[in-house]
Amino acid sequence: LIPAIVVFVYLASVLYIGIFAFRRSTHRNEAEDYFLAGRSLGVVVFLLSLFGTNMTAFALLGSSGHAFANGIVTYGLMASSSALIVPLSLFFIGTRMWALGKKYGFMTPVQMFRDRWECGHIGTVITVVQAVLLIPYIIIGVMGGGTTMNAISGGRIPFWVGGAIVAMVVMSYVFFGGMRGTAWVNAFQTTLFLLFGTIALGVIGAGMGGFGQAVNELASSPATAALLTRERVSPLYFFSYTFIPLSSICFPHIIIFCLTAERVQHFKKTVILYPLCMLAIWLPAVFLGVTANRAVEVPAIQAKLEARQTLATQSATLSPEQKVELRAKAAGDDILVRLLEHYAPLWLVGLLGAGIMAAVMASDSQILALSTMFTEDIFAFYEGKARFGEAAQVRTGHIFVILITIVAYVIALRWPQSIFDLAVQFAFSGYSALMPLLVGALFWKRSTKWGALAVTLWAAAAVIAVAVFQSVVPVPAPGAEVGFGSLFGQAIVSRTAAGTSVLGFLPVVPMVLISALLMMVVSLLTPKPNEATIRRYF
Amino acid sequence: LLVSKGFLNANRVRIKTMKGLWLALLVVVLYALHQDTWFWRAVQPVVLGFLPVGLFYHVCYTLAVCGVMWLLVKFAWPSHLESGRVNAPRSVAPSPHRPISAEEDAAP
Numbered sequence: 001l002i003p004a005i006v007v008f009v010y011l012a013s014v015l016y017i018g019i020f021a022f023r024r025s026t027h028r029n030e031a032e033d034y035f036l037a038g039r040s041l042g043v044v045v046f047l048l049s050l051f052g053t054n055m056t057a058f059a060l061l062g063s064s065g066h067a068f069a070n071g072i073v074t075y076g077l078m079a080s081s082s083a084l085i086v087p088l089s090l091f092f093i094g095t096r097m098w099a100l101g102k103k104y105g106f107m108t109p110v111q112m113f114r115d116r117w118e119c120g121h122i123g124t125v126i127t128v129v130q131a132v133l134l135i136p137y138i139i140i141g142v143m144g145g146g147t148t149m150n151a152i153s154g155g156r157i158p159f160w161v162g163g164a165i166v167a168m169v170v171m172s173y174v175f176f177g178g179m180r181g182t183a184w185v186n187a188f189q190t191t192l193f194l195l196f197g198t199i200a201l202g203v204i205g206a207g208m209g210g211f212g213q214a215v216n217e218l219a220s221s222p223a224t225a226a227l228l229t230r231e232r233v234s235p236l237y238f239f240s241y242t243f244i245p246l247s248s249i250c251f252p253h254i255i256i257f258c259l260t261a262e263r264v265q266h267f268k269k270t271v272i273l274y275p276l277c278m279l280a281i282w283l284p285a286v287f288l289g290v291t292a293n294r295a296v297e298v299p300a301i302q303a304k305l306e307a308r309q310t311l312a313t314q315s316a317t318l319s320p321e322q323k324v325e326l327r328a329k330a331a332g333d334d335i336l337v338r339l340l341e342h343y344a345p346l347w348l349v350g351l352l353g354a355g356i357m358a359a360v361m362a363s364d365s366q367i368l369a370l371s372t373m374f375t376e377d378i379f380a381f382y383e384g385k386a387r388f389g390e391a392a393q394v395r396t397g398h399i400f401v402i403l404i405t406i407v408a409y410v411i412a413l414r415w416p417q418s419i420f421d422l423a424v425q426f427a428f429s430g431y432s433a434l435m436p437l438l439v440g441a442l443f444w445k446r447s448t449k450w451g452a453l454a455v456t457l458w459a460a461a462a463v464i465a466v467a468v469f470q471s472v473v474p475v476p477a478p479g480a481e482v483g484f485g486s487l488f489g490q491a492i493v494s495r496t497a498a499g500t501s502v503l504g505f506l507p508v509v510p511m512v513l514i515s516a517l518l519m520m521v522v523s524l525l526t527p528k529p530n531e532a533t534i535r536r537y538f
Numbered sequence: 539l540l541v542s543k544g545f546l547n548a549n550r551v552r553i554k555t556m557k558g559l560w561l562a563l564l565v566v567v568l569y570a571l572h573q574d575t576w577f578w579r580a581v582q583p584v585v586l587g588f589l590p591v592g593l594f595y596h597v598c599y600t601l602a603v604c605g606v607m608w609l610l611v612k613f614a615w616p617s618h619l620e621s622g623r624v625n626a627p628r629s630v631a632p633s634p635h636r637p638i639s640a641e642e643d644a645a646p
Contacts, residue, residue, distance in 0.1 A: 072590055072592055072593040075593055075596050075597075076596045079600070080572060080596040080599050081572060083599075083603045083604075084568060084569065084603045087603070087607050088607075091610055091611075095616055095619050096616070098619070099619040210588075211588040212584075212587040212588045214588075215584055215587075215588050215589075215590065219581050219584070219590075225581060228581045228590040228592070228593075229577075229578065229581055229590070229592055230577075230579075231578060235575055238573065242569070242572060263620070264616075264619050264620050265620065268611045271607050271610070272604060272608050272611055273604070274607070275600050275601070275603040275604040276600075276601075276604055278600060279597065279600045283597060286593075
């Protein structure tokens with residue numbers, strides 16, 4: 001019960017921060033104040049909050065689980081590639097978007113696209129695709145809240161109650177505090193992440209008798225030595241992952257957050273320190289995930305290792321249902337919680353549980369971003385603001401926050417999490433494929449609205465195609481693949497245990513390259529925007 | 539005087555372009571260094587007694603990224619954005635597609 005009490009104290013704190021932000025707001029009926037904190041965030045809150053907004057439950061829980069199954073490769077795949085690409089995209093795109101927002105009053109990327117390419121309904125298509133790709137994240141956040149509350153309370157708090165509590169807290173501070181409340185809560189949560197990583201590393205390391213010993217034991221066993229190398233993935237697969245962080249700046253909640261800085265100077269520290277924040281969060285998470293393979297004295301982890309062993313050795317004789325059950329048992333998303341339960345004292349489990357809760361509550365900025373997109377790109381664009389006024393627009397935003405939270409909660413109760421886990425994976429590739437929209441709008445005079453439409457439709461079609469392909473073709477045994485077509489002796493499209501590959505690459509690579517090609521070819525074939533419009537941007 | 543001013547300006551532009559090219563090259567090299575096939579199957583040496591060399595490399599890589607970002611901010615910062623301007627003056631007529639700020643609404 002002690003850990004649950006600590007988590008409740010944490011939830012009360014974030015609620016207070018949201019309400020405090022509401023009290024600090026002096027222009028509550030102004031859209032810019034509610035949705036963008038009046039473009040007034042200071043440098044520390046901007047850095048911590050932007051980083052926290054980017055770090056979802058996956059950074060803490062998923063990365064440990066991935067490292068538990070795949071080894072140290074997780075850090076290179078997800079952390080060091082993001083440490084390079086995300087600051088670069090903030091440097092080149094975030095700063096320009098900030099300046100355009102300040103100059104022309106843009107509050108969403110679609111407002112900029114509509115102006116830059118002189119279009120209306122094409123902007124609506126972009127908004128819809130962005131929103132559809134974002135919704136699974138919100139649902140995953142609610143599910144993560146329910147699961148974590150259930151685990152931390154030792155099963156006393158059922159999933160539906162835990163999910164409802166987390167959804168209510170998030171909804172309340174987003175509803176009252178808007179962007180200001182969300183940013184402050186995110187800054188607070190990032191501080192918790194950083195503390196959490198350090199404490200968890202120390203406590204678990206001491207409990208395991210030192211990491212040196214754990215690493216030596218892993219290295220000396222042929223079954224686990226591969227976890228300390230990258231031989232479980234191919235170089236092409238590893239390379240493909242450098243395309244995934246392109247999605248970061250294309251996520252509406254990230255690009256909208258770029259508009260909240262008071263001064264463009266605030267990006268400087270964020271760009272420089274972002275890689276260090278990645279290191280501080282991901283290294284402990286990945287390292288703990290890898291070394292958990294030696295924590296055989298933890299019964300839950302031993303059960304996972306046995307399930308993994310059965311899958312590897314008896315895959316041919318198992319029925320599909322048994323395989324699904326064993327995969328679920330072997331999954332490592334709760335590995336960090338299991339390690340803490342075993343090695344940390346009770347009060348510390350609660351504190352660290354609050355840190356985990358901070359990670360799973362990252363859906364706040366996504367809810368707010370959806371609300372901003374709806375009120376600005378749909379309500380205001382289709383004359384709602386002109387007819388009913390700005391106060392009605394803010395009220396619409398409030399109502400939308402409540403509606404989207406309720407819908408996410410209801411879906412979270414009825415549908416299995418695996419569907420949304422998969423949808424989130426596709427969303428990364430989908431957003432990466434939308435990157436040519438931002439690059440074309442900000443850096444290429446000749447880009448056109450038809451090029452933008454082609455990019456958007458291609459991204460949506462490609463995501464659907466990969467999803468259908470993966471649901472139609474059964475998952476092969478680990479290490480095997482089912483190929484279709486052939487080019488230079490290599491299967492063009494393959495179904496692997498991990499997903500789909502195209503000529504050995506992840507689908508994100510052809511998705512981004514074709515998307516860029518479409519932007520260029522279609523733009524060159526269609527009339528460019530007015531010279532006066534182009535002059536305002538270049 | 540005009541000729542020497544022109545020469546100085548041309549020189550400044552050339553230095554700026556060279557600096558930009560070097561920084562672009564640095565970023566490309568850094569991107570390539572992420573694909574470290576040389577430590578692909580190596581466990582040893584275990585650095586500091588607990589970090590396998592493949593992981594240690596990527597920790598160092600992250601620190602190197604931090605350094606390169608500092609160089610970018612120091613030498614290639616888009617300072618023209620600091621005034622809130624992109625490239626054009628504020629007086630340009632607003633587009634019918636973008637939101638009009640209250641300040642512009644009130645303008646005669």
